[in-house]
Amino acid sequence: MMLDLLTSYIGPDLAYVGWTLIKIICVAVPVILCVAYLTLAERKVIGYIQLRLGPNRVGPKGLLQPFADVLKLLAKEIIVPTKANKFLFVIAPMLSLMPALAAWAVIPFSDGLVISNIDAGLLYIMAITSMGVYGVIVAGWASNSKYALIGAMRSGAQIVAYEIAMGFALVCVLMMSGSLNLTTIVETQRTGFGLLGWNLIPLFPMFVVYFISGVAETNRAPFDVAEGESEIVAGFHVEYSGTTFAVFFLAEYANMILIATLASLMFLGGWLSPIPGIPDGFVWLAAKVTIMLFFFLWFRATFPRYRYDQIMRLGWKVFIPVTIVWLVLIGILMRTPWWPW
């Protein structure tokens, strides 16, 4: 309808571009708003876990705190270190934000509510999120700083390691649904038994592996050795200030929301309701994403940072074998007549 209206004014080609832009804005702006309030939620949740109140000065109950933070970061000076590679230094935060936002193009929010319903949706997500590592590596190198370079190396090794475990976990989801399309993946979890039909139950170990890998992939605590402040100051973004730092921050939180959303879509039935008889809808997806995000914050408040070699061991020697074994097991079970899903 809207597309037809645009077509009548500016012709089909331009209308297509314009309509796509409108759709992108409709997804990107809420994502950025969610990021803003996720930062507030993080400070509040961790505050309450540590018996504090968290920010409560700006606006009612501290609800305007994210905007105060954004204004502060926008007003700060961007300092480029001496002998830093200026072009790469400035482009690195963008390289890390771009994949974090581009991945949302194929995320369905409800049945049919998706920017681009492509067949290779899951593959697209894996490909786009695998590009996020460039922002970190380039930032570390371009900063011309020891700590930044060490942080970038750590982060790069960690992301590459956990991507493999994550990929195998997704292959199991793929086998369950027989499709790479995210909408189909959700719809195949609709069995009429609500919660029992979700991929969570047959693929529970994969869900755990996926989510922990997701935490590692986003460089969140307890896997945040890339920015371990007690060892390497702030890791890859040690030289960044003001807006450039804000963009890294935005990318990290957008990635967290993305991982939470993907986990909800692939393992927790997306917008399907947990109890048969209650209507499905976006509300369910939002609730599941919120729960998954709470786990992120809970982890951060609970666990001490992993040692670097332990992280590597967990990724390569624990998660990858576990996923391969489960992959074969599920593959065999699916061929037997006793497979209930």
Add this chain to the structure above:
Amino acid sequence: MTYETVVFYVLAAIIVGSGLAVIFSRNAVHAALALVLSFFTASGIWLLLGAEFLAVSLILVYVGAVMVLFLFVVMMLDINIARMKEGYWNYLLPGLVVAGILLAEMILVLGGRHFGSDGAITFGLNIGESNTRSLGRLLYTQYIYAFEIAAVILLVAIVAAIGLTMRKRKDNKYVDPSVQFLAKKEDRVRLVSMPPEPKKARGDV
């Protein structure tokens, strides 16, 4: 000019530009990043052809994995640009030969209809079903042996690469995690039963 044509020319211009940047860039990291850009744009062109699975796997494999490791290595090098530029033109002749061979190969593959072939190479796999599904079906039925043999060769290459490069440092203090897990309190702490000392009055040390 349709929308697709515009997109194609934009992508093609970016590929050529970034390809040139790979060759002429003075900074190795810039060159590697330009290569990333050209891979990424090439996958855009594959998308235009309708080969979405191949396009996305190009990004996943080359941009997401291979180039990351490549960039790792390049960043760790301390490259002297002046020394690298020595004898630059000596590579011209071998370079031209390689370029000529590549060009001839491309003409053979892409220009089939000019040589009387019926154009066996068709672009745009619009076969009604999902691109990924049809590719998977072909790979696991018709080309199963080639596919599996390629997989085994890759596995051998991985094992060989690790076997050739892995060596243990002598001063490595790494502790086997299973030993760590199995450690009991008794292995570390020795509880000694001692008779209590007689209580001394405060003040006399």
